[in-house]
Structure formats: structure tokens, C-alpha cells
Amino acid sequence: MTGNISNKRKAYIFTMKALMFISVGITCALVLFLIGYVLIKGIPNISWELVSTKPSYLSGKIGILPDILNTLYIILATLLVVLPLGVGAAVYLTEYARNKKMVATIEYAAETLSGIPSIIYGLVGMLFFCQFLNMKTSLLAGAMTLVIMNLPTVMRTTQESLKTVPQSYREGAFGLGAGKWRVIHTVVLPECVDGVVTGCILSVGRILGESAALLFTAGFAHALNGIIEGLSSSGATLTVALYVYAKEQGEFEIAFAIAAILMIMTLLINLLADCVGVYFRRRKN
Numbered sequence: 549m550t551g552n553i554s555n556k557r558k559a560y561i562f563t564m565k566a567l568m569f570i571s572v573g574i575t576c577a578l579v580l581f582l583i584g585y586v587l588i589k590g591i592p593n594i595s596w597e598l599v600s601t602k603p604s605y606l607s608g609k610i611g612i613l614p615d616i617l618n619t620l621y622i623i624l625a626t627l628l629v630v631l632p633l634g635v636g637a638a639v640y641l642t643e644y645a646r647n648k649k650m651v652a653t654i655e656y657a658a659e660t661l662s663g664i665p666s667i668i669y670g671l672v673g674m675l676f677f678c679q680f681l682n683m684k685t686s687l688l689a690g691a692m693t694l695v696i697m698n699l700p701t702v703m704r705t706t707q708e709s710l711k712t713v714p715q716s717y718r719e720g721a722f723g724l725g726a727g728k729w730r731v732i733h734t735v736v737l738p739e740c741v742d743g744v745v746t747g748c749i750l751s752v753g754r755i756l757g758e759s760a761a762l763l764f765t766a767g768f769a770h771a772l773n774g775i776i777e778g779l780s781s782s783g784a785t786l787t788v789a790l791y792v793y794a795k796e797q798g799e800f801e802i803a804f805a806i807a808a809i810l811m812i813m814t815l816l817i818n819l820l821a822d823c824v825g826v827y828f829r830r831r832k833n
Contacts, residue, residue, distance in 0.1 A: 590811070600613055610802055614769075614784070615783075622687050622762075634702025661700045662700045670762070670763060673693030673764060674764040677692050686781055698754055701750050705750065706740065710743070718735065718736065749817055770783075786806050787810065789806055790807055
């Protein structure tokens with residue numbers, strides 16, 4: 549009887565291990581196939597002329613320099629707003645708020661915001677920022693929409709990082725006579741800066757990959773502008789440009805080139821996240 553139970557247990561363990569290995573293999577194969585397919589189809593179409601010029605409709609020349617600059621503008625504008633808001637909200641909820649029901653309600657609202665489809669953010673952003681606030685279709689309206697989208701990510705990442713700081717650090721600083729804010733910005737925040745950086749990098753990755761919300765709010769113009777003029781005018785980011793070239797104009801070679809650039813940027817961001825994590829772990833030790 550004991551032998552039968554042992555054999556069944558071994559069979560169960562073997563089956564579960566096999567299923568896990570199959571799952572890992574399928575996941576890795578899909579990721580490698582996607583990355584390889586996009587890079588193989590896209591890299592041969594990337595040229596210096598493509599990434600350093602603006603499109604000319606008279607000569608039929610295609611350039612994505614305005615789209616690259618628009619992507620950088622909207623990343624900077626979004627981070628300049630979302631990082632202070634997200635980190636400040638996380639610090640207040642973790643260090644200052646005493647009403648646990650209010651904290652739980654805000655956390656639930658943030659998690660709900662994280663799951664809302666981006667097309668809904670685009671619709672709300674178009675109605676509120678573009679029309680009600682009269683920003684019109686512009687990169688600034690798109691950046692404000694992305695702020696709402698990424699605020700829960702930055703806030704929750706920072707909040708979880710703040711919770712990992714040992715309470716003894718705070719008590720030791722209080723025992724030395726430090727005030728509340730001094731304890732936070734000299735003891736607590738330096739210990740959780742890796743969480744803030746992680747939230748920042750995750751936000752950049754989401755900004756890079758967003759297209760639906762920006763179609764409603766930022767538009768899809770390919771004009772080459774400076775950062776001030778660019779934020780106040782319509783402009784296409786790389787993801788929006790990919791959609792326009794593939795869906796509207798049928799330029800699939802250019803679309804794959806943009807996809808390869810986005811893929812490379814995403815891989816670099818993930819690599820940067822790993823390096824930052826290693827750096828802060830070594831500095832703590």
C-alpha cells in the first residue's frame with residue numbers, strides 16, 4: 549500500500565515537473581521567436597537617413613527623426629510630473645496617513661487604474677485635457693494622459709519599497725532627535741531609491757509601448773519641432789508612427805524598422821533596470 553502511494557507521488561511530481569519545463573520552454577520559445585522575427589525583419593531596413601531626417605511628402609522620402617524626438621519629449625514631460633506625484637503619494641500613504649481605511653481605498657483605486665484599458669485613458673484624456681482644458685491635440689495632452697496611466701505604477705512600486713525599510717531605522721533616527729521629514733529624506737528614501745528607479749523604468753517602458761491613448765490625445769503629425777513648440781503641438785511617437793506606416797500607408801518595411809528600434813530600446817531599458825538593481829544591492833551591502 550505504501551509502495552503504491554510512493555509510486556503515485558513520484559508520478560505526480562514527475563508530471564508536474566514536466567509540465568513546468570514545457571511551460572518554460574514554450575514561454576522562452578515565444579519570446580525568442582518574437583524578438584528574432586522583429587529584429588530580422590526590421591534591422592536591415594534601419595538606415596542613418598531614416599533615423600536622422602524628417603519625412604518629405606514631395607520627394608516621397610521617409611524619416612522618423614520627428615517621431616524619435618516626440619517620444620523623448622513625451623517621456624521627459626511624463627516623468628517630470630509622475631515621479632513627484634507618485635513618490636509623494638507613496639510617502640504620505642506609508643509614513644503619514646493614519647486612516648487605514650483611506651489608505652486601503654486609495655490602494656484599491658490605484659490597482660483598479662492599473663487594469664483599465666489604455667483606450668479608455670485616451671478617450672478621457674481627449675475629453676478632459678484636449679477639449680475641457682483646451683490643450684487641443686498635443687504632446688502635452690498625451691503626456692498628462694500618460695501621467696494618469698503611470699501614476700499607480702510609480703506609487704505602488706515606491707510604496708512597496710518603503711515598506712521594506714526596517715522600522716528600526718526610523719526608530720533609531722527618532723531616538724537621535726531627528727524630525728519626521730528629516731528621517732524620511734535622510735534615512736527612509738535613500739534605502740528605497742531602487743524602488744523609485746524601478747518604477748521610473750517601468751513607466752518609461754509603458755510610455756514607449758503606448759499607442760492607443762496617444763492616438764486620441766497627441767495626434768500623429770510628423771513635424772520636426774523643438775521641445776517647447778513640440779509639447780504644444782500635435783506629434784506622433786514611435787508607436788503611433790508604427791501604426792500609421794503599417795495601417796494607413798502600408799509601409800511595412802518602415803514599420804518593422806520602427807518595431808526593431810522599439811524592441812532594442814525595450815531591451816536596453818530592461819538591461820538598465822537589472823544594472824540599477826545590482827548597483828543598489830551592492831551599495832547596501
